[in-house]
Amino acid sequence: MxxxxxxxxxxxxxxxxATFKSRFALPEGAIYLDGNSLGAQPVAAAEAVEALMAQWRDSLIQGWNQGWFDAPERLGDRLAPLLGAAPGEVLVSDTITHNLYKLLGYITEGQGRARPVILSEGGNFPTDGYIAQGFCRFGGFEHRVVPEGAALEAYLDERVAAVVLSHVHYRTGRLRDMAAITRQVHASGAEVVWDLAHSAGALPVNLAACGVRYAVGCTYKYLNGGPGAPAFLYVRRDCQNRGWQPLSGWLGHAAPFAFEADYAPAPGISQFRTGTHSPLAFAALEASLTLWQEVDxxxxxxxxxxxxxxxxxxxxxxxxxxxxxxxxxxxxxxxxxxxxxxxxxxxxxxxxxxxxxxxxxxxxxxxxxxxxxxxxxxxxxxxxxxxxxxxxxxxxxxxxxxxxxxxxxxxxxxxxxx
Ligand SMILES: Cc1ncc(COP(=O)(O)O)c(C=O)c1O
CATH class of the missing domain: 3.90.1150.10 (Aspartate Aminotransferase, domain 1)
Structure with missing residues (x-):
């Protein structure tokens, strides 16, 4: 009935x-069923952006030493419990698009071309396939697509270096068995980069329990970070400090303010930084992630x-x-x-x-x-x-x-x- x-x-x-609803500023009468594209605005996010504007006005460049500079790692640690990750394993930075490129480069760096193939899945959100294509074109790899619905197993041979997969599919909403697929990919000798765009903040994610080593995701959907809010990437602790990532920008340098001639990656998750981030965007996201700490x-x-x-x-x-x-x-x-x-x-x-x-x-x-x-x-x-x-x-x-x-x-x- x-x-x-x-x-x-x-x-x-x-x-x-139920009480969380009053902490979002939704237009009167709106029933918002598009939080899977752009999350609604936390009341605290608007306040945080206003406070950031005041800080910029009053502190000027000192703001960078008042919490702006270390926001990518600090917010990564805030996000970690929502992903089943530990502190120091998540960095808030750039976009999913950039982060996929960084991880594909990091994973394959120093391998030669012993495993020359990057796999992506047909029917996935386009940026995942496009980045795999672009990465292969510039990095001398071969891009192969697993057709939508085909068994991944048939494509996982000894030539595959990495595969990019979505945890929850953007069109169908289908949730993959992350633990089983991660085991399967690792058993073949390849790495998997999980795209968590439609699972972070939508359901409990447990990267550690699933044996995941690499993942990316965004914060503007279920995590309510705001339009164009910075994305995140996850690199498991024991997989850090292995080499370079390809977007070797100055803020991922071990000593960014030493202005050295040559690049040297920062230790830990910080090497996945690239250039200057936007404290305004981080302020809105931090307010939302603070709210998320209360969510069961x-x-x-x-x-x-x-x-x-x-x-x-x-x-x-x-x-x-x-x-x-x-x-x-x-x-x-x-x-x-x-x-x-x-x-x-x-x-x-x-x-x-x-x-x-x-x-x-x-x-x-x-x-x-x-x-x-x-x-x-x-x-x-x-x-x-x-x-x-x-x-x-x-x-x-x-x-x-x-x-x-x-x-x-x-x-x-x-x-x-x-
Ligand atoms: C699965 C998936 N990956 C990636 C993106 C976009 O990523 P970016 O942050 O680079 O715009 C989306 C956007 O909706 C998405 O649904």
């Missing part, structure tokens, strides 16, 4: 994470899965008749998002109606996103979503579909970012 409004309000009263990750996972089930159950019976299929994997194999694929009603030339459906929802205050071809994505960020929000979002979607509201011409206009 579908839950009633009273039922979901009762679930909210019993929710141990088991409760987060439990609520994320209950919200997903509530959404799907509230839509049951209404998707088929509109040519929509629910591609969300089963609970043990998914992250924190729901994927609904809209069929093109047999016409491959016509624009997919999924885009217009998402636009019609946005007009009603329910914010999700759309990815070609035909995928409507809804992210469930348990810190600022109530059960009632999710119940109402499903009601809006049912109404948009049943009334054909999305067919209105204004929903067909496309912006640059979908």
């Amino acid at each position: 579908p839950l009633t409004l009273d039922d979901v309000r009762e679930l909210d009263r019993q929710d141990p994470l 990750l088991a409760a987060l996972r439990h609520k994320s899965q209950r919200l997903i089930e509530l959404f799907r159950e509230s839509l049951s019976g209404c998707l088929d008749e509109h040519g929509i299929s629910d591609i969300t994997p089963p609970e043990a194999q998914r992250g924190s998002q729901v994927g609904l694929v809209v069929s093109n009603h047999g016409s491959s030339n016509a624009p997919n109606p999924g885009y217009a459906i998402v636009q019609a929802l946005i007009e009603r205050g329910v914010i999700g996103d759309y990815r070609e071809p035909g995928l409507m994505r809804f992210g469930f960020a348990p810190l600022y979503l109530s059960h009632e929000d999710v119940w109402q979002a499903a009601r809006h979607l049912r109404e948009v579909l049943s009334a054909g509201e999305y067919l209105a011409p204004r929903f067909q206009q496309r912006g640059a970012v979908t």
